[in-house]
Amino acid sequence: MSFPQPQPTPYVVNNYQFFDINTPLSCPGDIYESNQGGHMFCVGPQSDIANINMAYFDDQAAPSLLRQTTISPTRSFVGEIYARNESRYAPADRPGVILYWPADIYDPNFRPRGFSTDDDSIEFVAPQFNVIQYFAPVSSLVPQRIDKEFTFQNYIVPTGGVLYLVIPYYGRKYCYINFTNRNATSANTFGISAVNYAITQDDGSNPYHQQTTIHAPASVSANGGTVTQIVKAGTQGMFDALVFSLTQSGPAPLRITMSDQDAS
């Protein structure tokens, strides 16, 4: 999915019971609209974004007539909302369609502290935005997200530099990370940190992002050295993204499994 976005009306016309917006974020400012009303709204199973804002037309929400709410993996919105295409949000004087956008912040210009623009590289997994709008009542609504698994094995690491890999982690409460260096001859310096994004000037000398070290970079021996790390919300906290650093191209399987359940 990209912009212009798919429209919900063909799904209504063809008797689908739902409109599923399921897309990697194009940018931190993604916003989607629906000119069809719905009976229920929930975060979709594949969403990396945890908190999704909705805006809809409300005659009693003076002076803007725009009412805003948030859905998350722990709270769906159950109740009819109409797209009031004939009415106008004030004061902008635009149709009262339903709007969706991530409440969470994303910043593809983020660079970890110590990042060298000359020597290092960074790769982002764009956060998936998934929201489902139901056109008919359903007997139950399960907003929980799937346990997401990311798997990597080989990497493009700049010579003499560090590759940073950024994985979305919004609202997750548990993560199992398993890294194994299967390169037969070279050690791999592997580290894990976490970030909560801030609105900041990334090209300045002092970006405001909040970084937390989970596993300080350390050499992982060749031919089978392993790092296993558990990240728990109750212990380390909650973060927008996890950042992995490596110094060798592999092979080095990296398995990351994250969940909304804080497994004890």
Next chain:
Amino acid sequence: MTTAATLAIAAGQAFDNLQVRYVIGSLKLVLQNFWSATIDLFPQSDANSHPVSNWIVIIAAQAASISTGVGPLQDLTAAATAVYKLCWMASFLQGTGGITNTQALALLGAYNSIIAVP
């Protein structure tokens, strides 16, 4: 405050710039001036530009709803977040042809003259 050379840079500066407006109690006025100067750049008939105009709708609603003077700190956060996302959306659509360079430059100009300049 600093003016921005691109919309992506403008996004990153949104919080710092609006902070200066907030502490002197002019956040509401700045948001009002900004949305009213930019909404007509993205007409409703131009469906490709809706992601930008939808953000302007939200900023307009914020401007109408927040109090005059120095309001709750959450007003600043909400305004900075909306302007941050608007600038990113416009930057993306400029790069992919969803909006024209003329529209993007006019939006950036409004940002620099209304939000960024003391």
